[in-house]
Amino acid sequence: MSLQSNLASSTTQLRAYAPKTDLNVASPPSQRERVRPHTAASKRDLRTEPRPIRFLIVALALLFLTVFVVLPLVVVFASAFSRGISAYFAALSEPEALSAIQLTLLIAAISVSLNLIFGVIAAWAISKFDFAGKTFLITLIDLPFSVSPVISGLVFVLLFGAQGFFGTWLQAHNIHILFAVPGIALATIFVTFPFVARALIPLMQEQGTQEEEAAISLGASGLQTFFRVTLPNIKWGLLYGVLLCNARAMGEFGAVSVVSGHIRGQTNTMPLLVEILYNEYQFVASFAIASLLAMLALITLVVKTILERRLDEGQIVSDD
Amino acid sequence: MTIEVKNIVKKFGDFAALDTVSLKVGDGELLALLGPSGSGKTTLLRIIAGLDWPEAGEVTIDGEDALGRGASERHVGFVFQHYALFRHMTVFENVAFGLRVQPRAIRKDEKAIRARVKELLDLVQLDWLSDRYPSQLSGGQRQRIALARALAIEPRILLLDEPFGALDAKVRKELRQWLRSLHQEIHVTSIFVTHDQEEALEVANRVVVMDKGRIEQIGTPGEVYDNPATAFVHGFIGESIVLPVDVSDGAVRLGGRPLNVAANGAAPGASKLFVRRHDMQIGPAGSGSLEGAVRHVRSFGPIQRAEVALADSEGKTVIEIDAPRDRELQAGEIISLEPRRYRIFAAHE
Amino acid sequence: MSTAVARRSTLPGFGLTMGLTLTWLSVIVLIPLAGLFLKTFELSFDQFWGIVTSRRTLSALKISFGLSFAAACVNLVMGTVIVWALVRYRFPGRRLFDAIVDIPFALPTAVAGVALTQLFAQKGWLGAPLAELGIKVAFTPIGIFLAMVFIGIPFVVRTVQPVLIDLDPEIEEAAASLGADRWHTVFRVILPSLIPALLTGFALAFARAVGEYGSVIFIAGNLPNVSEIAPLLIVIRLSEFRYADATAIAVVMLLASFIIIFAVNRLQRWAQTRIPTH
Numbered sequence: 001m002s003l004q005s006n007l008a009s010s011t012t013q014l015r016a017y018a019p020k021t022d023l024n025v026a027s028p029p030s031q032r033e034r035v036r037p038h039t040a041a042s043k044r045d046l047r048t049e050p051r052p053i054r055f056l057i058v059a060l061a062l063l064f065l066t067v068f069v070v071l072p073l074v075v076v077f078a079s080a081f082s083r084g085i086s087a088y089f090a091a092l093s094e095p096e097a098l099s100a101i102q103l104t105l106l107i108a109a110i111s112v113s114l115n116l117i118f119g120v121i122a123a124w125a126i127s128k129f130d131f132a133g134k135t136f137l138i139t140l141i142d143l144p145f146s147v148s149p150v151i152s153g154l155v156f157v158l159l160f161g162a163q164g165f166f167g168t169w170l171q172a173h174n175i176h177i178l179f180a181v182p183g184i185a186l187a188t189i190f191v192t193f194p195f196v197a198r199a200l201i202p203l204m205q206e207q208g209t210q211e212e213e214a215a216i217s218l219g220a221s222g223l224q225t226f227f228r229v230t231l232p233n234i235k236w237g238l239l240y241g242v243l244l245c246n247a248r249a250m251g252e253f254g255a256v257s258v259v260s261g262h263i264r265g266q267t268n269t270m271p272l273l274v275e276i277l278y279n280e281y282q283f284v285a286s287f288a289i290a291s292l293l294a295m296l297a298l299i300t301l302v303v304k305t306i307l308e309r310r311l312d313e314g315q316i317v318s319d320d
Numbered sequence: 321m322t323i324e325v326k327n328i329v330k331k332f333g334d335f336a337a338l339d340t341v342s343l344k345v346g347d348g349e350l351l352a353l354l355g356p357s358g359s360g361k362t363t364l365l366r367i368i369a370g371l372d373w374p375e376a377g378e379v380t381i382d383g384e385d386a387l388g389r390g391a392s393e394r395h396v397g398f399v400f401q402h403y404a405l406f407r408h409m410t411v412f413e414n415v416a417f418g419l420r421v422q423p424r425a426i427r428k429d430e431k432a433i434r435a436r437v438k439e440l441l442d443l444v445q446l447d448w449l450s451d452r453y454p455s456q457l458s459g460g461q462r463q464r465i466a467l468a469r470a471l472a473i474e475p476r477i478l479l480l481d482e483p484f485g486a487l488d489a490k491v492r493k494e495l496r497q498w499l500r501s502l503h504q505e506i507h508v509t510s511i512f513v514t515h516d517q518e519e520a521l522e523v524a525n526r527v528v529v530m531d532k533g534r535i536e537q538i539g540t541p542g543e544v545y546d547n548p549a550t551a552f553v554h555g556f557i558g559e560s561i562v563l564p565v566d567v568s569d570g571a572v573r574l575g576g577r578p579l580n581v582a583a584n585g586a587a588p589g590a591s592k593l594f595v596r597r598h599d600m601q602i603g604p605a606g607s608g609s610l611e612g613a614v615r616h617v618r619s620f621g622p623i624q625r626a627e628v629a630l631a632d633s634e635g636k637t638v639i640e641i642d643a644p645r646d647r648e649l650q651a652g653e654i655i656s657l658e659p660r661r662y663r664i665f666a667a668h669e
Numbered sequence: 670m671s672t673a674v675a676r677r678s679t680l681p682g683f684g685l686t687m688g689l690t691l692t693w694l695s696v697i698v699l700i701p702l703a704g705l706f707l708k709t710f711e712l713s714f715d716q717f718w719g720i721v722t723s724r725r726t727l728s729a730l731k732i733s734f735g736l737s738f739a740a741a742c743v744n745l746v747m748g749t750v751i752v753w754a755l756v757r758y759r760f761p762g763r764r765l766f767d768a769i770v771d772i773p774f775a776l777p778t779a780v781a782g783v784a785l786t787q788l789f790a791q792k793g794w795l796g797a798p799l800a801e802l803g804i805k806v807a808f809t810p811i812g813i814f815l816a817m818v819f820i821g822i823p824f825v826v827r828t829v830q831p832v833l834i835d836l837d838p839e840i841e842e843a844a845a846s847l848g849a850d851r852w853h854t855v856f857r858v859i860l861p862s863l864i865p866a867l868l869t870g871f872a873l874a875f876a877r878a879v880g881e882y883g884s885v886i887f888i889a890g891n892l893p894n895v896s897e898i899a900p901l902l903i904v905i906r907l908s909e910f911r912y913a914d915a916t917a918i919a920v921v922m923l924l925a926s927f928i929i930i931f932a933v934n935r936l937q938r939w940a941q942t943r944i945p946t947h
Contacts, residue, residue, distance in 0.1 A: 047757075047841050049851055054758055061754035062766060064747050068819050069772050071794065072784035079787055118693045125686035129678060137690075139930075143698055146926045148880025149778075150900040151919045154907065155701035158708050163912050165704060190697055210404035212680050213371050216391045217398040218418035218473055222681035228421070232408040251777025254882035258904060271779035271883070278783045278887065287787075290780040297775040301768060371679045391679055 076294045079287035091285035092292070099265045100273040100289065106181070107256075107269060108249040111188040115245055119196025120238070124226070126197075127204035128212065138201065144193040152190045153258025156183055179261030184269065187255040192245045199241030200234055203311070207233055236310040243307065247300040251293055321382050321476045321509045322347050323368060328377035330363055330533075337363045338374065339533040345477075345511060350503045352524035353513045356556070360533040361513045362401075362481055368511065369398045369479050381476060397475030397508075401482040403466040405454035411465050412450040415440055418473035440468040443502070460491040464498075471506070480512035484519060496523050517557045521545060529553050551665035554594040561600070561639045563593040567664065580609040581659055590667040593659070597642040598623070601658040602649075608656030612639075617649045624649060628657070705923070708916045720917040725893050726902065730921065733899040736810060737878035740817035744874045745867060747818075748825025749860075755826075756833045774823045778883025785816050786887040808890030813898060816885045821874030828870035832863055865940030869933055876929040879922065 048054065081088055091097060122141060126134060144152060158164050160177040170177060177183045211233065215225040231238075253271040260267040268276065270289050277286035323345040330338040338360045345351050353361040366372040368379055370391030379386040386394055406414050415437045419428055428436065441447035444464040454462055463483065470478060483499065484492040500523050503510055514520050520527045521541040529536045529544055529552075537549040548554035555562065566573045570583045572593065581593070605611060612628040615638065619625075623642045626649050630637045641657070643649065709717060720726060754760075755767050773781065789796040789806040799806055806812050836859065844854040860867075882900040890896040897905075899918055906915035 047838060047845075049855075057750055058754045058758055058760050060747075061751040062760075062762075065751065065766055065769060065822075067795070068815075068822060069769050072781060072788055072819070073769075073772060073776070075784045075788050075794065076780060079784075118690070121686045122690040122694075125683060125690050128680050129683045129687075131683075131687075137694075139934075140694060140698065142930075143702070146876060146880075146930050147702070148882065148900050148919075148922055148926070150882045150903050151705070151880070151923060154903060154915060154919050155705050157907060158704050158912065158916065159701055161912070163910065165707075186697070190701065193697055209680060210400055210402060211406055213391070214398070214400060214404040214406070214469075215417065215421070216679060216681075217369055217371065217394075217396060218421065218469065219392050219395075220417070220421040221392065224421045225680070226682075228417070229406055232406075247775060251780070253777060253779040253782075254900065257882075258907060271777050274779045274783060275887075278786075283787075286783060290777075290783055293777045293780045297772065297777065297780075301771055301775050304771075305768060373678075390681075 073294060076287055076290050079283055080291040082287075083284050087284050088288050088291075091282075091288040094285065096265055096268070096273065097285070097289060100268045100270045101292070103181070103184075103266075103268065104250050104270045107184055107188050108246055110185045111192055111249045112242060112246050114189055115192055115196050116238075116242055118193075119200055119241060119245075122197045123200035123204050123234075124230075127201050128209050141197050142194050144190050147191075149191060149252065149254025150258055152255040153187050156186050156190070156259050178259055179263060179267055181267070183259040184256050184267060187259045188249050188252055191252050191255050192248045195245035195248065196238065196241035199237050199244070203234055203237040204230075236307055240304065240307045240311065243300055243303055247296060250296055323477060323509065323511070324378075324380045324383075325364070325368065326378040326380075328364065328367060328374045328379070330360070330367065330372065330374045336533045338367070341377075341530075341533070341535055343528060343535065343538070345509060347509055348507045349509055350500070350523065350525050351511045352520035352527045353511060353530060354515070354517060354520040354527050354557075355530035355536075356515060358532070359530040361515075361528075361530050364530075365479050365481055365511060365513050368477075369396045370394045371398070395473065395476045397470030397473065397478040399463075399466045399470050399478070399480040399483055401485050403454070403462045403486075405462055405466060405469070407454050409453075410450065411441070411446070411452050411454070411457070412437055414454070414465060415469045415472050417469065436472065440472055443471070443505075444468045458491075459487045460495060463487065463495060467502075471508075475508065478508045478510040480510065482514060483512050484514070484516075492519075499523060521557070529556065531556070548594070548663060551592055551594065554663055554665070559597050559640075561595045561597060561641070563595070563637070563639075564667065565591050565593045565664070567591045572664065574610070578609070579659075581662055581664075584664065586664040587666055591664050592667050594663045594665065595659040596661065597625075597640060599659060599661045600641045600643070601660050602641070602643050602647065603656045603658065605654040605656055608658035610657040610659075611654065612657065614649050614651055614653045614655060616651055619645060619648075628655070702923075705916060705919060708912065709920050712913055712917065716913070717917050720914050721921055725897070726899075726914075726918055728894040729897050729899040729902040729918070732810065732813065732897065733879050733922075734925070736814045736898075737817055737875050737881075740814055740821055740878050741871050741875035743818050744821040744825045745871045748822060748829060748870060748874075749863075749867065751822070751826050752829045752833055756830060770823050770826045772823075773820050778820070778881070779887075781819060781884040782816070782887035785819060785884065786812075789815065789888060807888050808896065810896050812888035812890065813885050813896060816888050817878035817881060820881055820884050821878055824873040824877060825867070825870035828873065829863055829866045832866040833859075836862060865936055869936045869940070872929050872933045872936065876926050876933075880926060 049057070126137060157178060159166055160170060160183060161167050162171070164178075177186070211229050212225050215229045216222075220228065250269075251271055252269075253275070256269055257272060257275070260269070260272055262268060262272060262276065264276070270293055274286050274290045274293070277283075277289065323343075325341060325343040328338050328341045329336070341360070341364060343364075353364060355361045363372060367374050368381075368386070370386065370389065370393075373387065381394065381396075391398075406417065409417070416433050419433045419436060422428075437450070438447060441450055444467060446461060446464055446468070449457065449461060449465070454465070457465065463486075467480075467483075480499075484495055487495065496519060499512075512523070521544075524541065526538065527541055527544050528538045531552045537544055537553045539547070539549075544553060545558055548557060554560050563574055565579065566589070567583050567586050568588050572579045572581050572583055572586075572591075574593070579593075601608070610630060612630040614626050615629050616627040617624055622645060624645050626641050626643060628639055628641060630639065631654075649655070712720075721730075751770065755763060755770075776784075786807055787793055789799070789812060791797065791800050791805070791807065793807070796807055804811070806815060840858060840862070841854055844858045845851075849857065880900060882898075882904075885898055886901055889898060889901070891901055899922055903915045903918050903922075906912075906918070
């Protein structure tokens with residue numbers, strides 16, 4: 001129902017079919033097409049379109065994806081290296097860049113680990129027990145997915161800002177949340193809140209409670225049951241959730257931009273530095289940082305594809 | 321070990337899964353809980369295991385209150401219907417699990433654990449599978465591993481939920497005999513749940529017949545088959561002919577015509593006459609209290625099964641009877657029928 | 670002893686984990702969001718209405734919602750074309766193109782923003798040829814629209830793709846055997862069964878575009894009343910310390926996205942009742 005979770009679940013579903021299309025046995029009609037002589041092509045097959053239409057559709061799809069997805073990605077790397085490799089690495093070793101990288105890693109570490117713990121706990125409560133209002137609770141957990149990033153930042157400004165609910169109290173006690181690490185961390189935790197829980201809940205619901213019941217009846221304690229039985233069964237799903245959570249945590253821009261205050265060398269994360277450098281026409285430096293984030297995105301996609309395979313294999317075994 | 325269940329009530333919302341159920345299981349018994357789905361048999365088993373809790377009632381194991389303890393403290397071996405083997409562990413580790421999670425003070429050392437697991441795998445005759453994963457086993461093998469795993473903790477009692485439910489017919493028969501001989505060997509008080517009457521009668525030494533959250537009858541296989549206590553038991557176990565009769569003044573009438581059967585103290589009013597298929601005595605036309613036309617005969621093995629349209633009801637009531645093959649029946653023949661053994665239950669039951 | 674034991678559960682930890690879940694959920698999500706609504710109650714209705722209907726706010730909302738709608742429409746059409754190509758045809762690089770559909774989702778929005786701007790700027794790879802045709806993209810509403818198209822692609826593709834894959838081939842064969850030509854089969858049989866998924870994908874893409882900030886602001890030009898999106902106006906009001914204004918706009922946007930979530934939920938329930946086997 002929410003944006004990313006929907007995306008994640010539908011891609012998982014999708015991968016389940018990938019192995020079938022790879023094998024040349026039992027292939028769908030459109031695949032048989034390729035080995036068939038041209039002359040006999042379209043008439044015999046009920047489930048495909050005439051050749052020119054097929055060509056047109058594929059061309060349109062590829063053109064669209066190239067213009068809107070491939071080119072922007074290429075531009076990032078082309079611009080980053082437009083003044084050569086040494087300029088690229090010089091830009092990355094600027095103190096500002098290094099401190100942004102450091103802050104981004106710190107924020108990701110904080111928000112991923114907290115959401116990891118929360119996600120596992122929430123998934124346990126939601127998937128292993130029956131209670132009223134379960135669907136509603138899942139909707140609440142999903143909520144941050146449907147809130148604009150800017151609003152995700154705004155809510156913390158309203159709580160902790162100078163005019164916010166706790167603003168005066170915080171000032172009196174000299175506690176800095178906004179325009180400091182805690183504020184950035186809070187906003188990041190908010191926007192990445194659902195990832196781990198949403199990756200685990202469907203998986204754990206599907207696995208049911210039988211193995212846990214078996215462990216308990218064999219004398220295992222609650223923690224023994226979790227660490228020895230539940231955790232090994234959900235490890236790939238957990239990794240999947242952590243991966244997506246991490247990608248978003250490192251790349252978050254809107255929410256962090258609102259709460260960070262853009263203090264150079266102190267509260268700039270990598271995406272914020274990309275913006276600042278770009279607005280100062282330091283294109284090479286800006287795209288150098290951007291290229292690191294783009295690499296992160298690409299690696300995330302590759303690992304995600306591998307994990308989805310793993311998850312499907314797990315499902316096949318459990319269906320058996 | 322003995323088990324005693326007293327006045328157990330369990331509800332799921334408005335639905336009474338168990339309605340004041342009481343039961344005593346003696347030491348070393350092999351007891352079957354038999355009933356259709358929704359009769360509450362699995363719920364009762366799970367309550368004894370500590371996997372579910374009743375709204376009211378008591379469960380004692382060897383005189384000790386069990387409801388105050390969680391499943392992990394009851395020392396009850398439970399074999400799940402779908403086995404619930406740990407899919408990420410080898411067969412060996414599955415069986416060893418219960419030994420490895422024991423508190424350090426009483427936990428066996430690795431060597432003793434290995435020896436015990438080996439012993440159990442030998443017992444279920446699957447020691448050669450110890451390095452496999454559950455997904456690599458057949459259904460029957462998984463079943464036996466699940467049993468070995470449950471036995472590893474030296475349970476006081478053994479509970480099996482539909483132990484043969486997920487297996488195909490041939491494997492099921494083999495495992496039935498195997499389970500009975502295993503029980504003779506280890507002699508642990510055991511309860512198993514089944515919806516298959518043949519399984520219950522063949523394996524258990526006592527059968528508890530359940531329906532709609534209540535116990536209908538408890539008895540040996542012979543008792544529940546030959547002396548069903550209720551209409552439900554008569555209908556559920558073995559194949560029965562059911563005739564709508566009316567009891568009044570000590571006479572039993574079918575469609576107004578008196579039958580040559582005694583009311584045996586059955587209450588007056590609309591009733592049902594239950595007769596086993598093979599308990600109908602066949603005679604020449606006019607010799608018995610029921611008469612009918614043979615419509616169709618199939619002969620196999622020692623019996624012939626005949627479809628008979630009863631004359632009293634203008635051919636509307638058709639019953640199936642089993643007769644020995646010493647007197648071949650012919651389609652179209654008019655015969656008379658006389659119930660040899662029968663039971664009468666009030667119609668509303 | 671007879672009643673003391675009701676309502677226990679086999680697996681341990683329900684109370685603890687549920688308590689922690691609700692606490693953490695409240696601290697991170699519910700209380701902050703409630704604070705937003707609480708803040709609006711500091712305004713009288715007239716004040717609230719005044720902010721929301723001021724020319725600049727209305728323009729920003731119109732730009733955000735209008736362009737998001739247009740972008741979602743393009744995503745709907747192009748998403749269907751992409752799904753069709755990926756699912757039904759085999760061509761070199763198909764698996765690669767299937768994988769890159771997720772890039773707009775995975776790429777940090779700021780990176781997407783600067784990349785799109787660079788690409789469509791007047792001297793950019795695509796901006797230059799377009800400029801020769803007299804079309805200016807960067808720093809105009811067209812730029813906003815293109816950025817919204819970019820981020821919306823995966824939503825339509827990934828919602829429709831599994832449904833098209835799952836579609837029973839027999840349906841098409843039945844249609845063909847009943848004498849329908851390919852055109853009729855596609856438009857009368859296949860596409861109608863994709864409608865719930867298409868609408869869901871459309872709604873998700875729309876919702877994402879409305880709230881989008883990072884990929885849009887670089888290419889937008891950000892001229893008040895012309896190319897200023899609502900999320901940016903929130904940021905501007907915050908930097909001017911006009912919290913009430915920022916909050917009022919945020920509440921309008923938040924309510925809109927709640928309505929969209931609700932619609933998507935309904936759509937998915939509808940889809941489930943329409944196709945009972947799934």
